[in-house]
Amino acid sequence: MTYRTRLLASAAAIMTAVPAAAEIKVGFIGSLSSDTGLSTLRGAEIAIEELNAQGGVMGEEITMVTADTGESVTEGVKAYEYLAESEQVDFIVSGSIDDVSLGWLPRMQEYRIPTLDTWTSFIGIIDMVVEDPDAMRPYFMNIASDEALATLYVDFGKDVLKEQMGFESVVILAEDTAFGEAITGLVTDALAPVAGIDVLDIITYDVNTVDFAPIFSRAEQTGADFIYQVSSVNSQVISSQYVKLQVPMAMTGVNVAALGLEYWEDTGGAGGGISTLSPIPSVGFELDPASQAFVDTYQAKYDSRPRMPHFNGFNAYHGVKQAMASAEKAGGFDDADAWAAEMIDQDLKLMKDGELWLRYGFWDYDEVEPVTGRTYPHNALFDLEAPYDFAQPSMVVVQWDEDGSVGVVYPFEYANTEFTLPSWVPAD
Missing domain, CATH: 3.40.50.2300 (Response regulator)
Structure with missing residues (x-):
């Protein structure tokens, strides 16, 4: 064995003997x-x-x-x-x-x-x-979970869309995904009996849709008071076309693109009037x-x-x-x-001004959530009733204004602005 061979063998042995860093x-x-x-x-x-x-x-x-x-x-x-x-x-x-x-x-x-x-x-x-x-x-x-999100959103429908805006009916525009199907089912089952808002039609669209004009036209023909959208993929497309086409109906629901600060830029400034539910913290949400x-x-x-x-x-x-x-x-x-x-x-537990603001924890197997009456093991803790002293609400509703600003409109305890109709939508 040459010197060089012995040296390499010794080095290999040393490297083998030294354990890898944990x-x-x-x-x-x-x-x-x-x-x-x-x-x-x-x-x-x-x-x-x-x-x-x-x-x-x-x-x-x-x-x-x-x-x-x-x-x-x-x-x-x-x-x-x-x-x-x-x-x-x-x-x-x-x-x-x-x-x-x-x-x-x-x-x-x-x-x-x-x-x-x-x-x-x-x-x-x-x-x-x-x-x-x-x-x-x-x-x-x-x-x-989306059930908790939808449950609180139905309260938004009752407290704001029904009582404040006078809306009586809705058409749902939902993407063809598991998320879209789940949210649509939850909202459909709850809006009429809980919020008193009738679902007149459900329109399901492909996530790669680029021309929403025929879809919005069908939505208008239903005679519904507003549109509930469910969009988690390519959401900026439906948003910008809603604004550019000046669809004469309020549009709210779930719009994932509207959850980010880039939303205004992504829509070319054509994102005003869109409101969306959002888990928190969200854009427009005050932080602890x-x-x-x-x-x-x-x-x-x-x-x-x-x-x-x-x-x-x-x-x-x-x-x-x-x-x-x-x-x-x-x-x-x-x-x-x-x-x-x-x-x-x-x-x-994260506090703001001496009060519980956010809570990061999990439901246990035997804990029953009082509003829905069911268990949510391994799901994030949430509170579905004011004053939200157990945990934060499952979601907030944020709305983008036509000047590019954004704020929370619901629940009222977390709101820093008010829900409004886009300028081109008739008030009556």
Whole structure:
């Protein structure tokens, strides 16, 4: 054996003998080119940086790897498999849209990797936790489910659209997605009996629709007082065409594009009059000191869109910290059941002016929400009744004005402006 050979062999032996630096590996799954996905990714990045600056978790550094879904169900399944098999991550934080999460959920059940969904809100997933708690134990959703969102929105229909505006009927324009179907069903079942507003028609459209003129024309022909839209994909298109066509009906509902500061720019300034429900914090929403500090850090770190994180960015920031705190108590992420038992006990209360403003926690299995009379295990805590002293409301309604400003119009306890009709819509 030559000297050089012996030297290489000795070096290899030394490298083999030295253990790799211990680390906790977090996997991000979501779109790397959407405001939604980037909000979750960046919220998680900031949380991890802050945790590492404090010594990491259990003395181990936290690292993160990403897997792009491209908002495709097929790519989403591949992304989850990549994180589980190739990267062997300890924990997954998701910024996936509903359809994509539904695609990879069977993989989560198979690999049993603790997973936190920060954007998906499909109530059917929480139903899965209720029906098969063992299989769904590693899964948490720290956004109020769409049922809770719709429940409070129906109150908006009753308190504002019905009582203040005098609206009696609605036509629903909903995208053809799992999210669109779920929200449509919830609103249809509740608007008439609870808010006293009749649903005259439901128009389902493809997410790639570029010409909404025929759809708006059909909506007008129903004679409804207003339009309820459900749009989570390409929402800026329906928004700008509504304004440019001067559709003579108020349009409210769920418009994901309107949740970001870039909405006005994306619609070319043609976004005035649009109102949308939004989980919180939202654009136009007053922030507590802790949330403002996160936004300040975010905006100092990133100079590209989204300029302000969507609500799921806040969810990721707090959720990653709660997941890591749970891992410390459970001795790591390997025992998903032990980790979940600690995660469900996480409870962060953020105060503003001496009052509860936001609360990041989870419903337990036996806790019954009083308004709906059902359980929401592993779902984010929410409050469906004023004065919101248990938790924050499941959503707020924000409205963009024709001058490009935006504010909260409902619930009244969180409102900083009033709901108004666009200038081109007849008041009567």
